[in-house]
Amino acid sequence: MSAPCRSLLVMSREQFLDPRLLDAVADAWERGWRPADLVHAVGRSAPSLAGLAAAVAVASVELLGAERAVPAEWDAQVHEVRRQARGATAPGDDVHQLWLQVRLLPPLPRLAEVPSRWPPRSVGGAREAAAPGHVAGAGAAARALRRIRALLAKAESTDFPEEAEALTAKAQELMAQHAIDAVLVAAAATSRPGGPGAAAPEVAERRMHLEAPYLDAKMHLVSAVAEANGVRTAWFASLGIAVLIGMPADLDAVELLVTSLLVQAGRAVQAAGRHGGAHSRSRGFRRAFLLAYAVRVGERLEAAHRTGTADATAAASARGTDLAPVLRDREAAVARTFDDLFPRLRRRRTTSVDRTGWLSGRAAADAADLARRRPLPS
Structure with a gap:
């Protein structure tokens, strides 16, 4: 069993992650949301739920990473919101309130691909060498x-x-x-x-x-x-x-x-x-x-x-x-x-x-x- 799955089981015993909540967050990703956006929006409307939102966002992306190649931008955002997830608790009312918050989020226009279109993790493992001009430019x-x-x-x-x-x-x-x-x-x-x-x-x-x-x-x-x-x-x-x-x-x-x-x-x-x-x-x-x-x-x-x-x-x-x-x-x-x-x-x-x-x-x-x-x- 992969590390992300073990993390999910542990948090589930602590009532961190209701399957409905994971489904709602996964649906939010498909509607153009990203981890930092989600935590920011929830924190504005319900500050007490920001830590739980961060925990769910991190776990969701970790699960995606077990099968798909996570973009660098998402990795960076997960690193940032992970700090907000520390010490978060998840009483039943909070789980339900967060589920409602996430389900009501409007779609966000985006250029990048949504997670369901990310390439499988096994594809593209070897990166192409950057052109000399690109390296110098960088x-x-x-x-x-x-x-x-x-x-x-x-x-x-x-x-x-x-x-x-x-x-x-x-x-x-x-x-x-x-x-x-x-x-x-x-x-x-x-x-x-x-x-x-x-x-x-x-x-x-x-x-x-x-x-x-x-x-x-x-x-x-x-x-x-x-x-x-x-x-x-x-x-x-x-x-x-x-x-x-x-x-x-x-x-x-x-x-x-x-x-x-x-x-x-x-x-x-x-x-x-x-x-x-x-x-x-x-x-x-x-x-x-x-x-x-x-x-x-x-x-x-x-x-x-x-x-x-x-x-x-x-x-x-x-x-x-x-x-x-x-x-x-x-x-x-x-x-x-x-x-x-x-x-x-x-x-x-x-x-x-x-x-x-x-x-x-x-x-x-x-x-x-x-x-x-x-x-x-x-």
């Missing part, structure tokens, strides 16, 4: 991401808004250049003798989870960062989940920037509360502050992205590579994939906001002169 990408993370870490730690915004703008420029580098690597691979030839751009999907409070303001921040990086976003507001569609390098940029900017925005709104009156600590002020911060940061990131893209494209052109057609094809592929996944998407309008908070948030996002008066890390 090494350069890792170096670029390390440099970008270092810039954003400094932006999060500084107490000077001007320095934080200059560092963030520099990180955005590097991300744009990193995305162009990824285009060049892909173009070189397709043009190499024996290469696959001109292939359709590889559009990917990523999901981000946000927590209250000020969820709509945080959603606007994600959307602003995504738009500045050529990524399309659809929101499941009731679930606190965003689905991002774009090129892998662009999705990496959005995730890194959003994570950092949420920290920076939180620090900025707290500083405004300390230095202002009682009104600056109200929910209305803080929500308006964060909405304005998102809008203005998006404008500044878009300008920085244009600068980084122009510099990298000019450098490629000097070497005899015209990237304009490739970039147009990638943009069209992202738009086409997004429209296919979300044919009936509705736009949401932001309700009225506190004027003082809006102006303060915009000023906080606009405080820096991005001419980078002080030296930045290389």
Whole structure:
């Protein structure tokens, strides 16, 4: 008997895993859900059930792994949610409530295959060697991401808004250049003798989870960062989940920037509360502050992205590579994939906001002169 099956039997004796619960979770996977999504959604609506949801998600994927090749993304998510499963208990009422929660989850659009379509575990055991260009590209990408993370870490730690915004703008420029580098690597691979030839751009999907409070303001921040990086976003507001569609390098940029900017925005709104009156600590002020911060940061990131893209494209052109057609094809592929996944998407309008908070948030996002008066890390 495999290890996952032994785990299932032990947990069943502790009333952890009712077969109905496993069936409900397996059905959720087929409707586009993934382990981190499931635990996040359950935790939002019923925090006391999050640990049990994590335990069931882990056990379900372990069972799948006994027969099928589990994708790396799922392995990574299981590693993350496993910590939430520790010490979880499963009274009968909790099992029933979680079963109801899971059964009522709406379907989520997805690009990747559902578990029932994963290849058997015995297939593809030997991996093909990566092409030399791909290996070199991966090494350069890792170096670029390390440099970008270092810039954003400094932006999060500084107490000077001007320095934080200059560092963030520099990180955005590097991300744009990193995305162009990824285009060049892909173009070189397709043009190499024996290469696959001109292939359709590889559009990917990523999901981000946000927590209250000020969820709509945080959603606007994600959307602003995504738009500045050529990524399309659809929101499941009731679930606190965003689905991002774009090129892998662009999705990496959005995730890194959003994570950092949420920290920076939180620090900025707290500083405004300390230095202002009682009104600056109200929910209305803080929500308006964060909405304005998102809008203005998006404008500044878009300008920085244009600068980084122009510099990298000019450098490629000097070497005899015209990237304009490739970039147009990638943009069209992202738009086409997004429209296919979300044919009936509705736009949401932001309700009225506190004027003082809006102006303060915009000023906080606009405080820096991005001419980078002080030296930045290389």
